[in-house]
Amino acid sequence: MSTSVDPILTEPETQSTRRQRRLPVVVSLCSAWLVLVLITAIGADLIAPYGYAEQSLLNRLKPPAFLGGDPAYVLGTDGLGRDVFSRLLYALRTSVLIAFCGTLIGSVIGTMLGFLAAHFRGWVDEIVMLLVDFQASMPFLIIALAILAFFGNSFELFLIVVGFYGWEVYARLTRGLVLQANAQGYAFAVRTLGVHPFRIYVRHVLPNILSVLVVQVTLNFPELILLETSLSFLGLGVQPPETSLGLMLGEGRNYIATAWWMAIPAGVVIFLTTLSVSLLGDWLRDRLDPTLRDADQ
Amino acid sequence: MSPRFVLTKLLRACLTLVLAVTFVFVVLRMSGDPVTQMLPDDTPAAVITQYRAMWGLDRPLPEQYLRYVAGLVRGDFGFSFRDDRPALEIVLERLPMTLELGLTALALTLLLGLGAGILASLNRGNAIDHATMAFTIFGHSMPNFFLGILLILLFAMTWRVLPSSGAGSIEHLIMPAVTLGTSYAATVGRFTRSSLLEVLHQPFMRTARAKGVPFGRRIMGHALPNAGIPIVTVVGLRIGALIGGAVVVESVFAWPGVGQLLVNAVAFRDLAVVQTVVLLIAFTMVVVNFLVDILYGWLDPRIGAGRREAQA
Numbered sequence: 001m002s003t004s005v006d007p008i009l010t011e012p013e014t015q016s017t018r019r020q021r022r023l024p025v026v027v028s029l030c031s032a033w034l035v036l037v038l039i040t041a042i043g044a045d046l047i048a049p050y051g052y053a054e055q056s057l058l059n060r061l062k063p064p065a066f067l068g069g070d071p072a073y074v075l076g077t078d079g080l081g082r083d084v085f086s087r088l089l090y091a092l093r094t095s096v097l098i099a100f101c102g103t104l105i106g107s108v109i110g111t112m113l114g115f116l117a118a119h120f121r122g123w124v125d126e127i128v129m130l131l132v133d134f135q136a137s138m139p140f141l142i143i144a145l146a147i148l149a150f151f152g153n154s155f156e157l158f159l160i161v162v163g164f165y166g167w168e169v170y171a172r173l174t175r176g177l178v179l180q181a182n183a184q185g186y187a188f189a190v191r192t193l194g195v196h197p198f199r200i201y202v203r204h205v206l207p208n209i210l211s212v213l214v215v216q217v218t219l220n221f222p223e224l225i226l227l228e229t230s231l232s233f234l235g236l237g238v239q240p241p242e243t244s245l246g247l248m249l250g251e252g253r254n255y256i257a258t259a260w261w262m263a264i265p266a267g268v269v270i271f272l273t274t275l276s277v278s279l280l281g282d283w284l285r286d287r288l289d290p291t292l293r294d295a296d297q
Numbered sequence: 298m299s300p301r302f303v304l305t306k307l308l309r310a311c312l313t314l315v316l317a318v319t320f321v322f323v324v325l326r327m328s329g330d331p332v333t334q335m336l337p338d339d340t341p342a343a344v345i346t347q348y349r350a351m352w353g354l355d356r357p358l359p360e361q362y363l364r365y366v367a368g369l370v371r372g373d374f375g376f377s378f379r380d381d382r383p384a385l386e387i388v389l390e391r392l393p394m395t396l397e398l399g400l401t402a403l404a405l406t407l408l409l410g411l412g413a414g415i416l417a418s419l420n421r422g423n424a425i426d427h428a429t430m431a432f433t434i435f436g437h438s439m440p441n442f443f444l445g446i447l448l449i450l451l452f453a454m455t456w457r458v459l460p461s462s463g464a465g466s467i468e469h470l471i472m473p474a475v476t477l478g479t480s481y482a483a484t485v486g487r488f489t490r491s492s493l494l495e496v497l498h499q500p501f502m503r504t505a506r507a508k509g510v511p512f513g514r515r516i517m518g519h520a521l522p523n524a525g526i527p528i529v530t531v532v533g534l535r536i537g538a539l540i541g542g543a544v545v546v547e548s549v550f551a552w553p554g555v556g557q558l559l560v561n562a563v564a565f566r567d568l569a570v571v572q573t574v575v576l577l578i579a580f581t582m583v584v585v586n587f588l589v590d591i592l593y594g595w596l597d598p599r600i601g602a603g604r605r606e607a608q609a
Contacts, residue, residue: 133309134316136534137582141541142559142575146321149563149571150328226440230545233442234560246442253446253549257454264450267443275438 027283030276037273041096044089049074052090053241056081061259076261078251087243088265094244095270098162099224103217105163106224107170111213114174115201118182128171135168141230148236158237165227166220173216177209211288218281222274229270245270302594310587317579321572322365328568330354369576375569377562384569388555388577394464395554398473399543405478406485406539407532413482414489414528415516418497429486436483441542445476445549462551473550477542481535488531492524499523525596533589540578 040047049072057080063069064076064084075084117128144161151157178201181187186208190200229246231237238244240251245266252263332348349355353364368374374385417429452472453461460469496502497520505515521528544556551557555574562570593600 130312130316134313134320137313137537137586138317138579139537139541139582141544142578145544145559145563146571146575147324149566150324150568152566222438229440230442230541233440234545234548236560236563249443249446256446256450260450263446267440267446270440271438271443274440275434278434278438 024283026279030280033272033276034280037092037096037269037276040089041093044093048083048086048089050083050086052082052087052243054082054086061255063259064261067261075265076259078259078262079255084248084261084265087248088245088269091243091245091248091266092269094238094242095225095228095246098159098228098238098244099221101159102163102165102224102228103221105160106165106167106220107213107217109164110167110170111174113167114171114176115178117171117175118178119197119201125175128175132168132171136172140165141227144227144231145236148231153236153239155238155242158231162224162228162231162237165224169216169220170213173212174209177212178205181205181208215281215285215288218277218284222277222281225270225274225277302600303591306587306590309590310583313586314579314583317576317583318366318369319362321575322362325568325572326358326361374573374576377567377570379562379565379567379570384567384573387570388558388573391553391555391558392577394552395543395547395556398470398477398547398552398554399539401470401474402477402481402539402543403536405474406481406535409478409482410485411489411528413486414493415521417486417490418493419516421494426490430490433483433486436479437487439480441476441480442545442549444479445472445546448472448476449549464552469550469552473546473552476549477539477546480542481539484535485528485531489524489528492527493520496520496524522596526593529589529592529596533585533592536585537582540581 056077059070059073059077059081060079062073062077062081065071065074067076069076073083073085075088078084078087113128113131117125144165147161148158182205187200187205190204191197225245228237228244229249232244232246233250235247235250238247240247248266249263249270252259252266255262330349332345332352332354336345336348346355353361356364372385374383374388376382377384377387380387413429413432417426420426420429449461449472452459459472460466461472463469501523502515502519505519510519540556543554544559546552547554547556548560555577558570559574561567562574
């Protein structure tokens with residue numbers, strides 16, 4: 001799960017790579033799925049037929065409705081008689097929320113550090129790059145586990161830890177791009193006009209490098225979902241009675257032989273979501289920045 | 298390869314290691330006073346002071362830090378309070394199992410990833426290329442714990458051909474290794490494809506063909522070494538992901554390795570074991586990164602000649 005986009009690794013554009021590789025049908029399907037995910041995450045309270053912690057011990061381990069179960073429970077019930085469908089909606093909300101906050105924290109911190117490093121150069125640059133290298137060389141999952149072990153788990157800490165994921169990629173990308181931009185005519189032109197550096201960066205440089213950062217977000221987002229779900233799956237992330245997609249899979253795996261419907265739907269939702277964001281990101285990358293084509297994360 | 302190049306890389310490796318040790322020390326100290334955490338709340342203040350003196354917690358921080366580092370150098374990684382044994386001993390005991398799983402998965406990754414990448418790049422644009430790329434997208438988006446559960450459901454529960462958990466035989470190794478290897482094979486496959494595509498159209502490939510160099514040797518001897526740098530980079534980067542993945546996969550398949558140990562230690566907040574595992578992984582990563590750097594120099598003599606590294 002530790003990844004970084006290295007600009008050195010990108011493939012220079014050639015004539016033959018300049019064609020549309022994926023049908024837009026796939027893109028629209030992915031977008032439709034993501035819109036559905038978003039609506040579900042926002043409106044979980046309204047859509048879910050039951051509360052996520054609502055138990056009904058008389059209705060334990062009911063199979064899904066389409067397998068001859070109770071029609072009141074579309075995807076069946078879990079070991080405590082909780083409605084799997086409702087839990088899935090709430091879990092989706094938690095996972096999406098964490099991934100969103102995480103993306104926000106990581107991209108803002110990383111981008112800011114990148115700007116600082118590129119602006120001040122010298123020892124600021126050295127320190128930022130040293131930290132970037134250090135982060136890139138340590139598997140993030142391990143660092144997250146260590147911090148959660150040392151400080152004890154709480155939702156806020158978990159959110160912050162997960163949020164830091166990927167900051168080093170943003171920092172490295174931004175630094176490189178800003179250095180490039182600073183050497184270009186437009187930045188030089190505004191600088192000679194006496195515009196404050198902060199304004200140059202926010203108003204002129206940032207809009208120019210935004211497309212690359214957006215592409216990075218699409219690479220980062222699915223990884224964040226995977227990080228959160230992995231940690232929750234291990235029982236070290238989101239804690240019961242709250243629920244997340246990973247936690248549902250983790251709880252469901254103990255029942256996998258008898259009640260597979262507890263785990264599989266959550267897994268399918270994670271898979272489809274990460275798949276959609278990745279495919280959409282690929283397509284976006286082709287559209288926004290042809291020079292980044294085929295550069296895997 | 299110039300000695301200067303190797304030395305610079307070695308220095309960098311040591312620096313990263315120092316940073317990792319410092320990170321663990323800082324987190325350890327920030328997480329609270331171990332004495333008050335261990336002793337009951339109504340312990341007399343005198344006893345606490347005595348314990349603090351005994352563990353050297355009353356000294357200034359820099360001295361504590363140096364003592365800590367000196368302890369690590371002597372192999373003193375602290376005591377596991379759950380097992381009442383040195384943490385290092387517990388971790389080293391588990392290491393062979395993790396190496397077995399990790400190296401098998403790595404071999405699988407290289408075999409599948411390089412194979413898929415070569416296959417796809419040579420069949421660019423046709424069905425084989427599309428199928429291979431579909432596999433890489435699938436492998437990339439699939440959470441490894443979900444893949445593991447699906448495999449268990451199919452091979453252990455439904456068809457009953459493989460054991461669902463534990464270790465001890467080749468059969469036990471198959472599912473964990475496949476689960477762990479798949480997503481990394483996907484990434485390596487994608488990278489191999491794109492960097493090979495870049496090389497295949499180079500003039501020297503045409504020259505080799507015109508000279509009558511056989512097909513296999515053109516790919517193995519000419520194309521791959523030139524496409525090697527990005528591939529080596531991604532494999533090196535992915536080692537970290539492989540370790541992270543191993544933690545999850547070991548838990549799914551109850552594989553008695555370091556990863557499972559770490560998860561349990563985190564759950565019970567057995568800090569000595571956690572820090573030992575973290576430092577061990579940091580050490581592994583530093584060594585891997587160093588080897589990758591050296592490999593760069595060997596693959597591309599221009600890098601090894603001591604040219605100053607251009608930071609992007």
